[in-house]
Amino acid sequence: MYIKLYQYHIRPENEQELMLIQQEAGQIYRKYIAVQTKILKSRIDETKWTELNFYKSEDDYQNKLPLINMDPDIPGLYKRFQSILISDIREEDYEECH
Template sequence: MFVKVYQYHIQQDKVKEYFEIQQKSSEIYRKYITSKTTYLNSKADPTKWLEISRYENEEEYDKSMKLVNEEAEIQDLFKRFQSLLVSEKREIIEEDFIQKPGL
């Protein structure tokens, strides 16, 4: 399983809008790829979020993302998402993982 992990900081008063954007983005993604996403909010820093998305494999992810990124609405949603980031912590950290079978 291919896993994407994103870390970013959302303004505390923008969390409702953040989830509205995530919901609309998920609808677009579902047209092209099956995924499962988990959102984690830090207890120590309420602006800090982790977004963990699982995909069947990296090849399908890459192929599908090309199609997702051609959607005009996804570009608008990403701009809206960026406007929710904490101004002094605008960085979005993105990492790729491979999920290994557990015990």
């Protein structure tokens, strides 16, 4: 299993907008690829969020990402997401160990 981790900060008043963006983006992603997403909010820092996306394999992710990025709704969603960020996005790649 291939896992993408994203960490970022948003203002607490933008939490509902983040959830709407995540819901819409998730629907688009699932049209092209099997993905499970977990969204975590820090209990210590109310602005800090962690997103975990689980994919079958890195190859599957890399092969489907161009299709996802070509979806006409993705640029607008990403722009909305960027508008609520108050930090850079930290991105890391992981693999599941058995």
